Amino acid sequence: MSADPATVRAPKRWRRATAGYNPKPLKLDFRQPYIPDKESDKTPEWQKTGRYDKKLFGRYGSGSGVDPASLWPSHEELEKLIAEEREWHPPLEVLLKNIEAKQKEETQKRLAKEKLIAANMAKMPKMIEDWRREKREGKQKLKEEKARKAKLLAEARERFGxxxxxxxxxxxxxxxxxxxxxxxxxKLLKRRLKEEQAAAPPAAHS
Structure with a gap:
């Protein structure tokens, strides 16, 4: 049967070691706001920033010791804020112009696509006819090659036995x-035709 942890006593050596331990109380006054010393090297850098000053002033107000005038943005920061505001939240007139420009661009793309489709559809009958003609010519050429090969094989059989x-x-x-x-x-046939054409009398003019 296991013993109850609440009734188990620590070993004597532990009791002797902890009997003389007397921790010093922390010097923290929670009644006063914590204001970091910006001149101290022990103060973290993030507690020396203007962003942290804004948090202090928002929490403690004038008790923070922060000058409210220092919390206002500088001229450069103000211009940057205005530029960001214009970029992310443009005026209604600019929004309408952007929407109109986008709609115009989409319309132009759609018309160009429709024009291309119409042009391709107009070419379709000719493309089909060309494909059929090439197919017929290919079949005819293959037929002629087969006939020529059969003729050559027959002639070779007749010549060699x-x-x-x-x-x-x-x-x-x-x-x-x-x-x-x-x-x-x-070549001989072409020459003969040429000679016959040269020997033929010129046609009489009416």
Whole structure:
């Protein structure tokens, strides 16, 4: 069973140590206001500021020993306060002008956006037609390439007597030779047409 803490006595050595302890009373007079000594080095710096003087005067009034004239803001501080007041609390006329300017800016942005959308919508039919044309041309080109490849493979099979892999050097050499012959034929055809046009009699004028 545990003993009651209230009835437990401290050890003798503790009683002997505390028997001679007699603390000195603090020299605090709560009837008098605490006025810091600004000339003393022991006084904290924050108790030497004008802000603290305002607190003292607000609490103790004339009993604080603070000169009320010193609490008024200086000329520079007053100008700063006025500037801040204008910035954070502008006159009604300025507020209305700011609101009007903001509304005007938002209207201009909205009109510019609507104009851009209208321009893009106007371009849409042409863009769709261009896309369809490119798609048709791409399909036609792919179809022509497949037909040309099939024709070259058939010609290679006829020339060599067996199916040729289109990736082999033999097939590539044959293709280069055929392309060279085609260029030569086109060149001769172009020259012949030019000669025929030069030999034709000029058209009679009415």
């Amino acid at each position: 067996y199916n040729v892999d289109p990736r082999t050097p033999k097939f590539l050499e044959m293709v280069a030779e055929i392309e060279k012959e085609e260029k030569k034929k086109k």
